[in-house]
Amino acid sequence: MAGAAGRADAWVLVEHPGPWPSEAPQGVLPDAVLAHVDQPGVRVVLVRRPRSRTVTRPVCFLASTHPAGPWVRRFEIDSYDDLLTVDVAAAVAGDRPAAGEPHDLPLVLVCTHGRRDVCCAELGRPLLPGMAARDDVDVWECTHVGGDRFAANVVLLPHGLHYSRLVDQSAAEVLDAYVDGRVVSEHLRGRSAFSQPAQVAEHAVRRRTGITEVDGFTILAEQVSDDGTSARVEIRHRSTTFVVCAERKPTPGAPDTHACVRGVEPARWSSWRATSVEQLDEADAGGGILEQ
Secondary structure, eight states, X not given: OTTOOOOOSEEEEEEOOSXXXXXXXXXXXXXXXXXXXXXXXXXEEEEEOTTOOOXXXXXXXXXXXXXXXXXXXXXXXXXXXXXXXXXXXXXXXTOOOSSSEEOOSOEEEEEOOTTTOHHHHHHHGGGHHHHHTOSSSEEXXXXXXXXXXXXXXXXEETTXXXXXXXXXXXXXXXXXXXXXXXXXXXXXXXXXXXXXXXXXXXXXXXXXXXXXXXXXXXXXXXXXXXXXXXXXXXXXXXXXXXXXXXXXXXOTTOOSSOTTOOSSOOOOOEEEEEEEEEEEOGGGSOOSOOOO
């Protein structure tokens, strides 16, 4: 699963009680609002409290997953048109807006978007009681976040960490680590602020070194072949630099379709896999930081 997280530098979370149509947030948010917030580098999802279907004044979150300093801002709105004033482009760049207030509790998004893929509802909802009982995280049901075939899918903000195929025990382990500033590599698909080759590079470095700290990774350079089947990523953790080479190949043993969806066109799955990890001496490491 490593290297399979969708790319997003910023997230816009909008409270909506549902029901959620299959293409939500399309068909739910006004067209002008969706055109404003659904910009390149932004992931827009609808959220609701677990099992709650009552919303009087919607809560919204704006999150930046920028590795240099991820953050979340919380604000309430009177109508969805109020989202037209949110500066999502600044969030993509990592700039904190003046609107809203800081939200310090980690946000946990659990995809339960059953009308998109019934697997998400059947496998995501059983995680909610245990997660929602905690007082050290802020748990929300959400619409599609990608990777239906990997359900149950969970996203942790502000870092944009995608986890998949979680059950109660593994979910508890993931959250215990995250609130402690650590990352559990098992079930981790990747960090949304990184490209998929860079996600694989981070995962490979963690596996080789045993690094669990959630912060500290920077992408220095990244080259992908013209045909998109190989990549070289220079990645730094604190003061140590690594070069990871990766290749993209058809995923062995992947299903022809989504497990819970029948009658759709056959899928052709592929995935990135690290082929080598090399630690560089400081004299060999690149000096610039690649803008994501």
